[in-house]
Amino acid sequence: MFFGSRVLDVTNFKHPGPQKLISDALNTDIQEDYTEQAHSGYADELLNQLTIGYLPEKVGHTRLTNEHFMNGLSKEEEEIHNWLDRNIDLKKPLLP
Numbered sequence: 001m002f003f004g005s006r007v008l009d010v011t012n013f014k015h016p017g018p019q020k021l022i023s024d025a026l027n028t029d030i031q032e033d034y035t036e037q038a039h040s041g042y043a044d045e046l047l048n049q050l051t052i053g054y055l056p057e058k059v060g061h062t063r064l065t066n067e068h069f070m071n072g073l074s075k076e077e078e079e080i081h082n083w084l085d086r087n088i089d090l091k092k093p094l095l096p
């Protein structure tokens, strides 16, 4: 199942709530239902553990704004970011 762009593997997941809510939601995006239910921080932690990947088409390739440095990046930082963008494709596994 999906949580926004996250892909969750719930094969062995035992839901503390009704299990049917999980089996009925296979292959769907549960973000809205999950959020409406007001799950705990513990549930969020479980969600992290169940995450096995991200849908590439939903992961935007934009840089986060730096609230402490509104004028953008220094030349040196820009070069480092460009180097990372050229050499690391986060849509692929980092290890073979």
Ligand code: HEM
Residues within 6 Å of the ligand: 008, 010, 013, 015, 016, 017, 018, 021, 022, 025, 030, 033, 034, 037, 038, 039, 040, 041, 042, 043, 044, 046, 047, 050
């Ligand atoms: C893989 C995703 C999910 C995880 C990891 C998860 C985790 C949990 C956990 C840990 C609880 C116990 C209460 C708490 O700590 O908040 C809980 C309760 C509950 N969950 Fe989920 N949940 C998931 C998906 C869903 C979905 C899709 C629904 C659909 C609406 C749902 C509905 C509920 C309900 C109704 C309860 C309350 C049960 C009760 O109070 O007896 N959960 N969930």
